[in-house]
Amino acid sequence: CASRHIDLNAVFELVLTELMHENLVLAGTLATSEAQRAQLWRLREGMAQAMIADKAAIKSDTAVPVAALTDFLRTANAAVQAIAPGCVPVPMGHIGDGNIHYNLLPPPGMAASDFMQHKRALSAAIEDAALALGGTVSAEHGVGLVKRSALERMRGGAELDAMRRLKAAFDPGAVLNPDKVFKAQA
Numbered sequence: 001c002a003s004r005h006i007d008l009n010a011v012f013e014l015v016l017t018e019l020m021h022e023n024l025v026l027a028g029t030l031a032t033s034e035a036q037r038a039q040l041w042r043l044r045e046g047m048a049q050a051m052i053a054d055k056a057a058i059k060s061d062t063a064v065p066v067a068a069l070t071d072f073l074r075t076a077n078a079a080v081q082a083i084a085p086g087c088v089p090v091p092m093g094h095i096g097d098g099n100i101h102y103n104l105l106p107p108p109g110m111a112a113s114d115f116m117q118h119k120r121a122l123s124a125a126i127e128d129a130a131l132a133l134g135g136t137v138s139a140e141h142g143v144g145l146v147k148r149s150a151l152e153r154m155r156g157g158a159e160l161d162a163m164r165r166l167k168a169a170f171d172p173g174a175v176l177n178p179d180k181v182f183k184a185q186a
Helices: 008-021 034-053 066-083 112-116 119-132 148-154 157-170
Strands: 088-094 099-105
Touching: 034 088, 034 099, 066 088, 066 099, 066 119, 119 148
Parallel strands: none
Antiparallel strands: 088 099
């Protein structure tokens, strides 16, 4: 990072050192070259691609206030371990803005099909952990069919009614993504 006003590398190094001293970060790396920066981005994007490719992975797209990230991780970790002991959390994403993809892999040795039997309960536990901390069940990828019931847990009747009215006002023919977030009214 370059700035004519401040040495950003020194600031990042200072912040990382302080966070590690306070045990808020266990390990970290700062790129010292363009090649290292590119490699770190490949690693980050590779994690996302690996989660997409792994059919046994349970993926989420939650967000919490940045100050609540540590509490979210503790709460979500405890909740998913209670449902599927030994499952492997793979939290990643845009953590600096509170958006965290709290993904899960099955416990070592568990068949993907057995793990997927817990998908609904695990997803709800992750979403509930986010909601309890003032977060959301969908940070960047929208609601759609998958999170329709989670939206109902997240927003009350008046908010859902307002959303339905806005949808009807902007899409009176119900041709834009019909029945994806809101079921068609009979």
